[in-house]
Amino acid sequence: MTTNSPTNQYTFGMIGLGTMGRNLLLNMADHDFAVAGYDKNPAQSELLEKDGAGKIVKGFTELEPFIKSLKTPRSIMMLVPAGKIVDSVIAELVPLLDKGDIIIDGGNSHFTDTTRRDGELARQGFHFFGMGISGGEEGARHGPSMMPGGDKEAYQVVEPVLTAVSAKVNGDPCVTYIGPGASGHFVKMVHNGIEYAIMQLLAETYEVMRKGLKMSNAEMHDVFSGWNAGRLQSFLLEVTADIFAYTEPGASDILLDGIKDEAKSKGTGKWTSQIAMDLVTPVSAIDSAVSMRDLSKYKTERVEASKLYDTEYAGLDVDKDAFLIELEQAYYFAMIVAYAQGMHLLHSASTQYGYDLNLESISKIWRGGCIIRSTFLETMMEAYGTNPDLKHLLLSPAVSDIINETQPGIRSVVGAAVASGIALPTYATALSYFDAFRSADMPANLIQAQRDYFGAHTFERIGQDGVFHAQWQGDQAQP
Ligand code: 6PG
Numbered sequence: 001m002t003t004n005s006p007t008n009q010y011t012f013g014m015i016g017l018g019t020m021g022r023n024l025l026l027n028m029a030d031h032d033f034a035v036a037g038y039d040k041n042p043a044q045s046e047l048l049e050k051d052g053a054g055k056i057v058k059g060f061t062e063l064e065p066f067i068k069s070l071k072t073p074r075s076i077m078m079l080v081p082a083g084k085i086v087d088s089v090i091a092e093l094v095p096l097l098d099k100g101d102i103i104i105d106g107g108n109s110h111f112t113d114t115t116r117r118d119g120e121l122a123r124q125g126f127h128f129f130g131m132g133i134s135g136g137e138e139g140a141r142h143g144p145s146m147m148p149g150g151d152k153e154a155y156q157v158v159e160p161v162l163t164a165v166s167a168k169v170n171g172d173p174c175v176t177y178i179g180p181g182a183s184g185h186f187v188k189m190v191h192n193g194i195e196y197a198i199m200q201l202l203a204e205t206y207e208v209m210r211k212g213l214k215m216s217n218a219e220m221h222d223v224f225s226g227w228n229a230g231r232l233q234s235f236l237l238e239v240t241a242d243i244f245a246y247t248e249p250g251a252s253d254i255l256l257d258g259i260k261d262e263a264k265s266k267g268t269g270k271w272t273s274q275i276a277m278d279l280v281t282p283v284s285a286i287d288s289a290v291s292m293r294d295l296s297k298y299k300t301e302r303v304e305a306s307k308l309y310d311t312e313y314a315g316l317d318v319d320k321d322a323f324l325i326e327l328e329q330a331y332y333f334a335m336i337v338a339y340a341q342g343m344h345l346l347h348s349a350s351t352q353y354g355y356d357l358n359l360e361s362i363s364k365i366w367r368g369g370c371i372i373r374s375t376f377l378e379t380m381m382e383a384y385g386t387n388p389d390l391k392h393l394l395l396s397p398a399v400s401d402i403i404n405e406t407q408p409g410i411r412s413v414v415g416a417a418v419a420s421g422i423a424l425p426t427y428a429t430a431l432s433y434f435d436a437f438r439s440a441d442m443p444a445n446l447i448q449a450q451r452d453y454f455g456a457h458t459f460e461r462i463g464q465d466g467v468f469h470a471q472w473q474g475d476q477a478q479p
Helices: 019-030 042-051 063-068 084-096 111-123 136-142 152-165 183-212 217-228 235-243 268-278 284-296 299-308 320-352 359-365 376-386 397-419 425-437 444-455
Strands: 012-015 035-038 057-060 075-078 102-105 127-134 145-149 459-461 464-468
Touching: 012 019, 012 063, 019 035, 019 042, 019 057, 019 136, 019 152, 035 042, 035 063, 042 057, 057 063, 063 084, 075 084, 075 152, 084 102, 084 111, 102 111, 102 152, 111 127, 111 183, 127 136, 127 152, 127 183, 145 152, 145 183, 145 359, 183 217, 183 235, 183 268, 183 284, 183 320, 183 397, 183 425, 217 235, 217 320, 268 284, 268 320, 284 320, 284 425, 320 359, 320 376, 320 397, 320 425, 359 376, 376 397, 397 425, 444 459
Parallel strands: 012 035, 012 075, 035 057, 075 102, 102 127
Antiparallel strands: 127 145, 459 464
16 A cells, blocks of 8 residues: 555556456566556555565555556556446546546456447547456466457557466467457457356266266266366366365365355356347357256256156166267367357357457467367367358368267267256257258258248248248148
């Protein structure tokens, strides 16, 4: 905290010194940037200075001296809970700023709020960035993946700081200018949607292993760890493997077994599904992940239903080792579909919102620091690098090779699980989505006929221009 007020001294300012804000600021200080933080709570400000001892770090509990302490044009990031608080912080901030100052919202704000705030602040002469930050506490402290969207010229001002603190993969920073307006927050939202789908796939894998293969936590730890040493390597797989082996200090039981089976969420997965519907771009694996988190909350009803219906799982009648090989293939297949659906949504948003997204760059900055980082992202980056106009990831030859190789595995796993009553909706929808996507002819002609039959909504004919309506009950020759 400060009593004497430094002026025009610090390169970067942070509002909100909770875990993420404090750690990101300390990360900046590690890279020799002079930084200042503001939080109304003196304890947070004191903790920042304590943790930043020996570095150029200053904590403030009052907004005005904090703002004055920053070099101009000022670069100020907010890391406060998404929603109304962001608006109230901006309202407090604006009278103290000068034109040309840069405000960055580093939280998980809804992209439509970011669009509104960007417009309002631009009219007042300020630059606004909606920036997705992924990687949690560890990422913030030692290198997150960051997705900044906003004014391209203003980005030059903050670029050195963001590049320095970001995660690095083979020396490449996991941050890049994403695009105009709310594009950064849109991309982070879709990142989270993919995160939901992959987490749910891992949960369904756990379900198949424990109920279908009757595996112990120790066995699951070994299998997940083994997978993580191969082509499936990813942060979420690594985390999951660890969970199967974790006991609290002094305890002997695996903590996982004592955790309630009701999942919470902050909304980014749901937003992804909602927007995907608006943009007419199906993301069924993400939808399924959101639905399953929601269904988990109906514990009382599920317990009642479990008594009403037979829920004794006999286990899968399979050769365990052979099935685990298929399960590895199934997970790879479904994970790729989850990424492909998310990227398809980014492709649609890029055109429809004018974000002009570079999907190769986005794949590149997701390779490190973020929650969905995985070895597969190298393949995804190459796919978009080879063909920047790629309309859908499943149309990439490199990806189709993997999909063809893993397809038998997912068919076998979904078939066996469905036959024995084990729920794996996200695997199943990933497979069905693929089967529909690769169909040159879908049964949608029947949908059009039905619509025209009961609602005269018209249909189009193959090989003939125009729209048509049939007298479905009166026109045709009777058999
Ligand atoms: C990240 C995470 C992060 C957070 C999610 C959790 O990229 O670092 O996505 O943003 O963990 O918001 O989301 P839910 O609470 O909705 O699961």
